[in-house]
Amino acid sequence: NARAAVVYHCILKDSRLLMICSLLTVAPLTSYTQNDSLEKENKLKEYINLIEEAWKISPDTALTYMHNMLSYATEKKDKQIEAKAYEYIGKYDANSGQAEEAIKNYEKELEIMHELVSVENKDVGSTEDNVIVLNKIAEQWRLAGKYDKAFENAMEALKICEGLGLDSLSILPKTTLGWTYMEIGRAHV
Secondary structure, rough: OOOHHHHHHHHOOOOOOOHHHHHHHHHHOOOOOOOOOOHHHHHHHHHHHHHHHHHOOOOOHHHHHHHHHHHHHEEEEEEEHHHHHHHHHHHHHHHHHOOHHHHHHHHHHHHHHHHHHHHOOOOOOOOOHHHHHHHHHHHHHOOOOOOOHHHHHHHHHHHHHHHHHHHHHHHHHHHHHHHHHHHHHHHOO
């Protein structure tokens, strides 16, 4: 049984994970009904809590849950959960020093966010979430030494901030631009 395999895997990884994984066996994730937004929201929260708790103890185990979340979202055609899964996988890649893999996952997240926003008839490029994801992409490009791409994404994020009057959020792309300029200066010394 798949749940038993997860429990066994977690016992081998770290005995502290036993309690988290046992919850899966005792209280499986709730069933999903496409028409019930409350159940959808609960499912998303359950995955997030599971991933965040596992991450504290074993990021590799959390990655397994992230991929489970992505599989679930794909199966149910749930774009919101799919975007969140790509966000977490991107974060895992970024923390593992895999900048280009992180960028690919953050770009998938951004693409899905654009799909969701366009369905709601909003301006696709004008959301706070776009600023955050664009800045994460810019940061990864900066860390990979691709300063032109870092600059491009950070400037796009800053443009959204300025267009929406998001002064407090503009600190993210401004900081990324500052680090990028600083590193460009070091590269030319």
